[in-house]
Amino acid sequence: MAQHHFHLQANWPGGRNSTGSIAAGNLQTKISIPPEMDGPGVGTNPDEMLLGAAATCYVITLAAMIERSGLPLAEMSLDSEGVVDVTKGVFTYKKIIHKPYVALQDGASEKEYAKLQKLIEKAESSCMISRAVKGNVEIEVQATVE
Numbered sequence: 001m002a003q004h005h006f007h008l009q010a011n012w013p014g015g016r017n018s019t020g021s022i023a024a025g026n027l028q029t030k031i032s033i034p035p036e037m038d039g040p041g042v043g044t045n046p047d048e049m050l051l052g053a054a055a056t057c058y059v060i061t062l063a064a065m066i067e068r069s070g071l072p073l074a075e076m077s078l079d080s081e082g083v084v085d086v087t088k089g090v091f092t093y094k095k096i097i098h099k100p101y102v103a104l105q106d107g108a109s110e111k112e113y114a115k116l117q118k119l120i121e122k123a124e125s126s127c128m129i130s131r132a133v134k135g136n137v138e139i140e141v142q143a144t145v146e
Contacts, residue, residue: 033045050137061123062102063076065122071115073104077100078098082095
């Protein structure tokens with residue numbers, strides 16, 4: 001069994017409306033509370049980072065599955081949306097919606113398109129970030145396939 005360890009260093013100089021920073025490998029950025037939550041909106045924030053983690057994990061997992069299956073990929077992109085609910089002052093990350101766009105090369109067969117549809121759904125349940133938040137954050141996939 002292999003284990004991989006990832007480390008992050010965070011610096012936060014003051015109160016709620018301060019601006020801090022994080023550093024984790026190639027990720028180095030300022031952080032603060034987003035303006036939607038009455039913060040200064042400098043750098044990124046936990047809501048964007050969770051969405052980014054889920055989105056990049058999904059798209060990388062899908063790309064690997066498409067490659068392993070030998071499908072003739074022409075292009076792929078992803079838009080993702082995070083939904084945060086605020087009820088009685090409690091912030092809850094409710095849902096992530098992945099909207100992948102996947103195009104196969106001209107001449108792809110119906111069988112290849114059917115396989116692609118299965119992989120689009122399977123990638124969400126196979127992604128380690130999706131599995132990490134399962135039961136706490138709903139994840140939905142709304143694909144466009146050409």
